Amino acid sequence: MSRERRLPLVLALAAAVVGVLAVASPRAEAELQVGFYNATCPIAEGVVFAEMHAILHEDPTLAPSLLRMHYHDCFVQGCDGSIMLRSRRGTAERDATPNRSMRGYDAIERIKARLETLCPLTVSCADIIAMAARDAVYLSKGPWYGVETGRRDGNVTVAEYAENDLAPPDSNIVDVKTFFSVKSLTAKDIVVLFGSHSIGTSHCEAFRKRLYNFTGAMDQDPSLDARYARQLRKLCPRRGGGRGRRAKVPMDPGSGFTFDLSYYRHVLATGGLFQSDGSLLHDPATRGYVERMANASSPDEYYQDFAAAMVKMGRTDVLPDSLGEVRATCGVFVD
Ligand code: HEM
Structure with missing residues (x-):
């Protein structure tokens, strides 16, 4: 289609x-x-x-x-x-x-x-x-x-x-599953929704620890691909003060503006930008999906899965008709 x-x-x-x-x-x-x-x-x-x-x-x-x-x-x-x-x-x-x-x-x-x-x-x-x-x-x-x-x-x-309620980027797969299951989202929903990281950027803060001080011994996360880690270290210096605080990297290098399957190829090859991305490889169900999408010749199946998962996420705890409001301005001050 x-x-x-x-x-x-x-x-x-x-x-x-x-x-x-x-x-x-x-x-x-x-x-x-x-x-x-x-x-x-x-x-x-x-x-x-x-x-x-x-x-x-x-x-x-x-x-x-x-x-x-x-x-x-x-x-x-x-x-x-x-x-x-x-x-x-x-x-x-x-x-x-x-x-x-x-x-x-x-x-x-x-x-x-x-x-x-x-x-x-x-x-x-x-x-x-x-x-x-x-x-x-x-x-x-x-x-x-x-x-x-x-x-x-x-x-x-x-x-x-x-x-x-929002999982931090250093979450492992057990943590991620817990955060998502309380919103009635499954392992499949997780691996599918994470494909959103196919577009956009991240500040270095979100993953700097993986590059410079993973366990507190000034070490690097061994699950991160060494070549990718070297590139990231160039873009994200050890000290993130000043201008470095605002430094950003694409989450899906080379394809950061296109919603496609390359996120899965990237996760499989490098371990992903965040530990939570890489965690998809540590569960048989999510890993299987990453592998399949990384090797898929067409995004059609993924697109269908993504649509279904987004609709499902969009139903999370919506307010019943009797509660809530429709206001004229979204960002009103509450105090
Ligand atoms: C465990 C779950 C998740 C974690 C830990 C996580 C973490 C993050 C982090 C740290 C960033 C970078 C923010 C920044 O520094 O500017 C980010 C960006 C982003 N996330 Fe997630 N995320 C998760 C799930 C999701 C889901 C479910 C979606 C969509 C359905 C999503 C969509 C995005 C997008 C599109 C961006 C790029 C934002 C931009 O470029 O401004 N994420 N995420």
Whole structure:
């Protein structure tokens, strides 16, 4: 199946007429479904797609950030847009360590502002993040999939929850499975979702220890390919102060802007950038999948698996219709 055939014509048309049509009618039920806004804001997906197209044209590096944002939103109190909320006291999810490197908040706010002019108080921030993630994947030459919508926005944000619910990059496979199983995600979901690291970059902080002081004896992680480690040491000096603090490396070298299978080839050959990536090789089920995808001649099976896993992750602890809200601005201050 070609990628092109997966982008519904109706969406392409909707994107083309953004700003011309805006139809509002009473809210449908809050159960997640593809096309949840068909009755209340039929151009919602088209607006998001058109804005994402413009946003990524201006800054292609936001594609991976917005995909990552959906994961970080869903894993912390469910997919409820709470990652967008702000705190003057520095106690919001945004302020937590794993989110300090998060980018793309302004992009979500820009899409939200556009939607507010067309369908006021209708499309939730959590849904905008989910749609933006899907569009980011597609616009990075990845698959198109039907994204379920109908999420409500939460109004609680606690930095500690993000610290606790997002696995750190030095996690082993047992840790990773624990973090994902509490969100009802399986080993297959893990290995499939990790393929997201096929696009984007990482700051050196996330893996510097592997290069210089793995066990506390100024050593290097032996599971990291020696040649790859040498390259990483050049890009990430031992002391990460000053400009070095901002240094970044591609997570899938040579293919960092294209959503493809090369992440799996990279993990198999080098051990992956993070210990958590490399951990996929330490479990028979996840290793088998890495090997198969690394040697696959077509990404079709992976694209199908990825679509299914993203839809599943997107259902994590969504708020029932009776709870939550749809607010006009995603990043309001909660204190
Ligand atoms: C155990 C699970 C995971 C760990 C430990 C992890 C860790 C990380 C880290 C440390 C970074 C680099 C951030 C930076 O320094 O800027 C990163 C980037 C990224 N992650 Fe993950 N991740 C995990 C799972 C996922 C999942 C499930 C997804 C998507 C569904 C995802 C998507 C991404 C993307 C696309 C980037 C690139 C961001 C950018 O370029 O701005 N990650 N991840």
